[in-house]
Amino acid sequence: QVHLVQSGSEVRKPGASLKVSCKASGYTFSSYAIHWVRQAPGQGLEWMAWINVGTGNRKISQKFQGSVTLTRDTSANIVYMELTSLRSEDSAVYYCASPSMTTPALGHWGQGTLVTVSS
Amino acid sequence: DIVMTQSPDSLAVSLGERATINCKSSQSVLYRSDNKNYLGWYQQKPGQPPKLLISGASIRESGVPDRFSGSGSGTDFTLSISSLHAEDVAVYYCQQYYISPITFGQGTRLEIK
Numbered sequence: 001q002v003h004l005v006q007s008g009s010e011v012r013k014p015g016a017s018l019k020v021s022c023k024a025s026g027y028t029f030s031s032y033a034i035h036w037v038r039q040a041p042g043q044g045l046e047w048m049a050w051i052n053v054g055t056g057n058r059k060i061s062q063k064f065q066g067s068v069t070l071t072r073d074t075s076a077n078i079v080y081m082e083l084t085s086l087r088s089e090d091s092a093v094y095y096c097a098s099p100s101m102t103t104p105a106l107g108h109w110g111q112g113t114l115v116t117v118s119s
Numbered sequence: 120d121i122v123m124t125q126s127p128d129s130l131a132v133s134l135g136e137r138a139t140i141n142c143k144s145s146q147s148v149l150y151r152s153d154n155k156n157y158l159g160w161y162q163q164k165p166g167q168p169p170k171l172l173i174s175g176a177s178i179r180e181s182g183v184p185d186r187f188s189g190s191g192s193g194t195d196f197t198l199s200i201s202s203l204h205a206e207d208v209a210v211y212y213c214q215q216y217y218i219s220p221i222t223f224g225q226g227t228r229l230e231i232k
Binding site for chain 2: 035037044045046047059061062095097100102103104105106107109110111112
């Protein structure tokens with residue numbers, strides 16, 4: 001059974017950076033994808049980026065290029081998403097998610113990390 | 120980017136009645152080489168992450184009640200709930216994973232009438 005566990009809530013001032021983590025367990029193979037999706041308060045879902053934990057291949061949505069960096073620790077099965085130059089509009093719940101075994105759709109989700117950007 | 124447009128934005132249905140949500144993509148999400156639609160439906164309840172209900176436009180995930188069904192192909196898709204239960208109150212999203220960037224519909228809020 002795949003589980004994704006994310007780091008806890010964060011508060012930052014505008015212009016700051018932060019790193020959110022997502023620890024995966026239950027995978028029996030080393031090559032799997034972790035996606036990041038964010039949801040602003042009362043809003044819909046917005047895909048941000050993905051990384052293949054095994055190969056390191058990654059793709060970041062054009063909207064977030066330059067402000068999002070993905071890294072991974074393959075020995076610990078942890079993926080990190082660093083957000084830089086934070087603005088109030090970046091206040092959101094950030095989810096990591098991964099495809100299920102039978103489909104590229106996002107069958108597994110972390111619990112979400114609330115990020116609040118406020119002066 | 121593929122734009123996903125859902126209708127309606129909100130929907131109120133009586134318990135036991137049918138609920139239907141539509142999703143239209145700005146281009147086809149049918150992958151010709153495997154004849155699969157790269158379209159998923161998600162349910163999100165307050166304070167929870169989304170839950171995948173249906174992938175491939177019509178394939179229910181394990182454990183999803185059979186009152187949920189998906190249909191459609193190419194650019195037009197439908198999520199149906201045959202008999203609304205109280206626990207189905209949620210926001211529903213369609214999503215295409217045919218091409219990057221993955222995109223979601225704006226969501227449809229389903230309530231009880």
